[in-house]
Each structure stands twice: as structure tokens, then as C-alpha cells.
Amino acid sequence: MLVALIAGILVFATIVTLTSPAMGGDKLDKRIKGVQNRREELRRKSREQLELDAASKQNRSIREIEAKGVMRKVVDSLNLQKAFEDPALQDKLQQAGLRGNRPAVAFYFFRLASPIILLAGALFYLFAVNDFGLPTITRYCFAFGIGLLGYYAPNLYLQNIAAKRQQSIMGAFPDALDLLLICVESGMSIEAAFHKVSTEVGTQSVELAEELSLTTAELAYLQDRRNAYENLAKRTNHPGVKAVCTSLIQAERYGTPLGQALRVMAKENRDMRLAAAEKKAASLPAKLTVPMIVFFLPVLFVVILGPAIIRFNSL
Secondary structure (H helix, E strand, C coil), X not given: CHHHHHHHHHHHHHHHHHHHHHHHHHHHHHHHHHHHHHXXXXXXXXXXXXXXXXXXXXXXXXXXXXXXXXXXXXXXXXXXXXHCCCCCHHHHHHHCCCCCCHHHHHHHHHHHHHHHHHHHHHHHHHHHHCCCCCCHHXXXXXXXXXXXXXXXXXXXXXXXXXXXXHHHHHHHHHHHHHHHHHHHHCCCCHHHHHHHHHHHHHHCCHHHHHHHHHHHHHHXXXXXXXXXXXXXXXXXXXXXXXXXXXXXXXXXXXXXXXXXXXXXXXXHXXXXXXXXXXXXXXXXXXXXXXXXXXXXXHHHHHHHHHHHHHHHHHC
């Protein structure tokens, strides 16, 4: 009985060993189907979110819609898009987080309206409210200077928003790279890794979560995955993100190992963040020089010399 039992176990093990490749093929098909189902689920959720956004936009007030219609009419009637043509405008708007055609129309409109409004306000104030005792030609020069400042105000506004957005992204990007490295080395695909990181990093940087979510959608919908990585580098406009996107493109094209590249890039981005913090700390004494001279030294002189002056006057 013992010999028969051992022989049966050996025969069963042999059969399982011989049939395991066929069984493995079925499991692989199931996993591929599971990935396809997950991708379809992500696409369905993206479509639902887009429909909800479209519905919320349709429920806006009539006044806001009319205002945007006025901007569109002014820009089209005066052909401002050609007059103030800027090839890098779309890149600037994307770096500031403003997407679509409406921000471009608003930019061209305020590029025309801001100088006129500021010039009229400055002329009214200097000639009707308070002239500060200045000659007429000087007041005209001040008014035209303020109007010229209004011409560059939209560009300054875009640069300010883009700088704040880039600062928020780079503050959380090294941590996001560490999480992306963990997801990739655990066996997740790059789309699933981006989706996971975008959901986890949202509490630290909403801007970075938005960019990663947009990259996930582009990886799912664009025919060439390289365009998705290049768009991410273009929207962030930072050397650290560009280096990571270059590594992802090389891994996509040549099949190079992605884990080691992400580990090196994560370390470099952490060093860049530390160097930026050290640079701010090193520039702090120079920035505090003027406030100390203006605010601290007079008070210090009053505290030190005040009692001596009071005693001298009492004698």
C-alpha cells in the first residue's frame, strides 16, 4: 500500500509538471483580459468625469457666459490673435495650468483692455483727483508708463502662476518618484503606477496629481506613448521632470530597465530640492539686511540712547 501510494503521488506530480505550461497560458490570458478590463474601466470613469464637467459648465450663470461671449467677439472682430501673436502662448498657459481655448481668448482680451483701463484710470486720478504738484508733461509720462505696465501685466500674471505651480510640483516630485519606483518594482504597469501615484500625491500637491492624471489619460488614449511623456515635460518645464521623461522614453523604445533609472532620478531630484532649500537659506542674510536697518536699528538706538537723553535733559 505504501509503495502504491508513493507511486500514485509521483505520477500525479509528473502529470502536473507536464500540463503546467498549458495551464500557465490560460492564466496569462486571464491576466491580459484583467488588464484590458481595468483599462476600459479607467476610460469609462474618464468619460463620466468629462460628462460631469461638461454638465457643470453648462450650469454656469448667464452673466459669465455673456462676458466670455463679449471677449470672443472683441478678439475676433479686432483680430487680436494675429496682432498679439505669441507662438509660445499655449505652452505658457499649459505651464500655468490653464487649458483650452477660453484662457487664450481671455489673455488676448486683457492684453488689449489692461493698458486702456490703467491709462484711463491714471489720467483721471492725476488730472482730476490729485496732481501731486507735478507738471503736466510729468503726469502724462506717469500715466503712459502705467499704461505700458498694463500691456505686460498679463504676461507677468502668467509667469507668476507658472512659477508657483512649478514650485508646488517640484516640492512633491521626489516623493512621487519614490512611490513610482515602488509601484514599478512591485510589477505594476506604468499606467497603473502613474494612476496610483496621482491618487496618493494629491494631498501634498494638487498640481502634480493633476499632471500625473493627465499623463495617465494620454497614455491610454494617444497612439504614441512618447507624446504623453513629452507633453508632461513640456507642461512642467523643469529639468528634473524632463530627465525622468527622457528615461521613460528610452525605456519605452529600447527596453532598458526602468527601476534603476527611476532610483537614480529620484536621488537627483532630492538633491536638487535640497540644493534649492540651501540656496534660499544662504540668501536669507542678504535679504534681512534692509529690514534690519529700517526696522531693528532705530528701535535699538531708541532703547540704548533714550535713557541717556532723558537723563541729560533732566540735568
